[in-house]
Amino acid sequence: xxxxxxxxxxxxxxxxxxxxxxxxxxxxxxxxxxxxxxxxxxxxxxxxxxxxxxxxxxxxxxxxxxxxxxxxxxxxxxxxxxxxxxxxxxxxxxxxxxxxxxxxxxxxxxxxxxxxxxxxxxxxxxxxxxxxxxxxxxxxxxxxxxxxxxxxxxxxxxxxxxxxxxxxxxxxxxxxxxxxxxxxxxxxxxxxxxxxxxxxxxxxxxxxxxxxxxxxxxxxxxxxxxxxxxxxxxxxxxxxxxxxxxxxxxxxxxxxxxx
Amino acid sequence: xxxxxxxxxxxxxxxxxxxxxxxxxxxxxxxxxxxxxxxxxxxxxxxxxxxxxxxxxxxxxxxxxxxxxxxxxxxxxxxxxxxxxxxxxxxxxxxxxxxxxxxxxxxxxxxxxxxxxxxxxxxxxxxxxxxxxxxxxxxxxxxxxxxxxxxxxxxxxxxxxxxxxxxxxxxxxxxxxxxxxxxxxxxxxxxxxxxxxxxxxxxxxxxxxxxxxxxxxxxxxxxxxxxxxxxxxxxxxxxxxxxxxxxxxxxxxxxxxxxxxxxxx
Numbered sequence: 001x002x003x004x005x006x007x008x009x010x011x012x013x014x015x016x017x018x019x020x021x022x023x024x025x026x027x028x029x030x031x032x033x034x035x036x037x038x039x040x041x042x043x044x045x046x047x048x049x050x051x052x053x054x055x056x057x058x059x060x061x062x063x064x065x066x067x068x069x070x071x072x073x074x075x076x077x078x079x080x081x082x083x084x085x086x087x088x089x090x091x092x093x094x095x096x097x098x099x100x101x102x103x104x105x106x107x108x109x110x111x112x113x114x115x116x117x118x119x120x121x122x123x124x125x126x127x128x129x130x131x132x133x134x135x136x137x138x139x140x141x142x143x144x145x146x147x148x149x150x151x152x153x154x155x156x157x158x159x160x161x162x163x164x165x166x167x168x169x170x171x172x173x174x175x176x177x178x179x180x181x182x183x184x185x186x187x188x189x190x191x192x193x194x195x196x197x198x199x200x201x202x203x204x205x206x207x208x209x210x211x212x213x214x215x216x217x218x219x220x221x222x223x224x225x226x227x228x229x230x231x232x233x234x235x236x237x238x239x240x241x242x243x244x245x246x247x248x249x250x251x252x253x254x255x256x257x258x259x
Numbered sequence: 260x261x262x263x264x265x266x267x268x269x270x271x272x273x274x275x276x277x278x279x280x281x282x283x284x285x286x287x288x289x290x291x292x293x294x295x296x297x298x299x300x301x302x303x304x305x306x307x308x309x310x311x312x313x314x315x316x317x318x319x320x321x322x323x324x325x326x327x328x329x330x331x332x333x334x335x336x337x338x339x340x341x342x343x344x345x346x347x348x349x350x351x352x353x354x355x356x357x358x359x360x361x362x363x364x365x366x367x368x369x370x371x372x373x374x375x376x377x378x379x380x381x382x383x384x385x386x387x388x389x390x391x392x393x394x395x396x397x398x399x400x401x402x403x404x405x406x407x408x409x410x411x412x413x414x415x416x417x418x419x420x421x422x423x424x425x426x427x428x429x430x431x432x433x434x435x436x437x438x439x440x441x442x443x444x445x446x447x448x449x450x451x452x453x454x455x456x457x458x459x460x461x462x463x464x465x466x467x468x469x470x471x472x473x474x475x476x477x478x479x480x481x482x483x484x485x486x487x488x489x490x491x492x493x494x495x496x497x498x499x500x501x502x503x504x505x506x507x508x509x510x511x512x513x514x515x516x517x518x519x520x521x522x523x524x
Contacts, residue, residue, distance in 0.1 A: 054519050079358060092351055095346035097278050097346065110264050111265030
């Protein structure tokens, strides 16, 4: 049995349920994210990851259940919480008609970043995209765009970061660079990250702990290594496929043998 | 309300105008086309009627300019919101620590800037092209501008709320909504010349008092102060209702999970 994590809980969902037209996209979903921890939220399309992320960002209100960030109820303290958090997704874009530097400056000012130009320059250097500052955002490649989004996500030195498939559509080289930067910044600044991905390499390299969702419910939870050990599969990708197809991590005949 | 956040959002819209000169052209092009059409109609009527009425008919140009003030104010709010929808930036804004009131305030300011540009251009063209000086309305011009701007903002919030609720399918409303009101707010003709059944409806909207007041000022140099009082009171009511509608629909979109669709549209 793993030792209890005594680090501060910075994000918590209690019995979170979200229904759309009577269908439960999330069903009594509960979890805790600790300071400095990277938690992977996994599941096939429609498992409830995006709904969970949207509820956690305050974009969608849960049908029932409670959400807390930094010990505060999310709904009542949304603005104060968002000031300490940030978000990046492969599926949202910064305005394509502005220069990269202009977009980042606007968000730096929204977050009240001190010396925004210096901060932007530092982060762009860290993500190896300093040369993009004067480029039009809409003309960037997927890899460049992802890294610009990450600069935006790191602008306010967030204590809590939500990354929705940050390596989607990236080539293996850029995906590797993105993972390494995320891990480096996360360790240096002790950020708690909620991370969704369909790339199991991402999950194994970046996440300390993962939660597998299926039809809005938690199927299993633990470190990537523990989950593979619990399952009848040999690697995390097989576990993913097994859960996506059967909703379980253990084959039927092996269930009796399982502890 | 955090003014730092409002100024950051305004900066984002200003960057947009500097990056896209066509937007500046659009800001001036259609108002100038309208002005030239109405200006030429006015000149035609002046030349073919008695001098007294010919002088009076100049109010058409004043009406056109003031109508455009209201329309630009509405567009400032609705188009600023649509800019965020078109560029898939809306989610970035709503997951940042931006209050709905700060967001709307930034669009009001953008609306005010758009009005200033348009009003200056139209005033100059109407003066040099058609010998119509909008400043003959003297100090009355200030409350006229303010009241029309407030009503434009209210319509902008209503347009934005409808787009939030029905998505980009409702986008055409951003342009259409002011024109739903145009026939009943006595822009180009006095209320007394409207059909009897529509006159009580006309008096329900603030612009009616402003356009009636404008005609009074142009004719007599003065106007009924009550008109300004009614316009201001109705504007406060419309602003409150439009603000409530916007916040109610924003909350509804969160409840129904509709907000996230703007990320992928």
